[in-house]
Amino acid sequence: AQTVTQSQPEMSVQEAETVTLSCTYDTSESDYYLFWYKQPPSRQMILVIRQEAYKQQNATENRFSVNFQKAAKSFSLKISDSQLGDAAMYFCAYRSAIGGAQKLVFGQGTRLTINP
Amino acid sequence: EAGVVQSPRYKIIEKKQPVAFWCNPISGHNTLYWYRQNLGQGPELLIRYENEEAVDDSQLPKDRFSAERLKGVDSTLKIQPAELGDSAVYLCASSPDGRYLWGYTFGSGTRLTVV
Numbered sequence: 001a002q003t004v005t006q007s008q009p010e011m012s013v014q015e016a017e018t019v020t021l022s023c024t025y026d027t028s029e030s031d032y033y034l035f036w037y038k039q040p041p042s043r044q045m046i047l048v049i050r051q052e053a054y055k056q057q058n059a060t061e062n063r064f065s066v067n068f069q070k071a072a073k074s075f076s077l078k079i080s081d082s083q084l085g086d087a088a089m090y091f092c093a094y095r096s097a098i099g100g101a102q103k104l105v106f107g108q109g110t111r112l113t114i115n116p
Numbered sequence: 117e118a119g120v121v122q123s124p125r126y127k128i129i130e131k132k133q134p135v136a137f138w139c140n141p142i143s144g145h146n147t148l149y150w151y152r153q154n155l156g157q158g159p160e161l162l163i164r165y166e167n168e169e170a171v172d173d174s175q176l177p178k179d180r181f182s183a184e185r186l187k188g189v190d191s192t193l194k195i196q197p198a199e200l201g202d203s204a205v206y207l208c209a210s211s212p213d214g215r216y217l218w219g220y221t222f223g224s225g226t227r228l229t230v231v
Contacts, residue, residue: 043224044223045159045207045209045222102147102211106158108156109157
């Protein structure tokens with residue numbers, strides 16, 4: 001079974017600075033998808049960024065980018081120019097690309113605080 | 117376009133009582149998921165529906181949990197009887213179909229407290 005580990009329960013950063021959230025995963029599959037979700041106090045999980053395992057190029061979405069290291073099974077999220085609205089729980093998630101296995105496997109989450 | 121709608125937003129019940137949660141997915145989304153999120157943890161899948169068929173319910177505690185998705189649209193998740201350990205946030209999500217490769221749309225969840 002796949003597992004996802006986020007080793008940082010909490011992180012904080014000054015507004016306008018850059019922060020990196022860590023995520024490692026364990027799988028025997030070669031084709032899969034990785035995601036970062038943001039969960040604000042409203043509880044709705046919001047997709048931040050996604051990465052296909054077969055792509056070597058790291059995904060980027062505006063101020064959000066990932067560092068995908070397939071051999072190391074590492075998938076970190078970098079947030080540049082942090083804004084107060086970025087404060088939330090962040091979850092790393094794995095999804096198999098095989099057959100009908102459509103569930104997301106989530107890590108434990110990292111609580112991100114933005115200091116003004 | 118309305119997102120995934122869940123109700124109620126909060127529910128407090130005494131142990132051994134029944135409780136039900138309701139989810140209305142995005143219009144046209146054939147696949148519906150129920151996740152449970154314990155405090156301080158990431159969500160875990162309980163059940164996945166393709167239209168009205170439950171195609172993955174391996175993580176659903178069937179002795180006390182049940183779910184249905186009549187007509188392949190709205191879904192209800194029920195717990196009877198509730199236990200203290202069932203306190204959690206119950207999230208519903210939907211996607212266009214089971215082949216949809218990307219992340220899907222979540223609702224805001226129901227926070228259940230069992231006392």
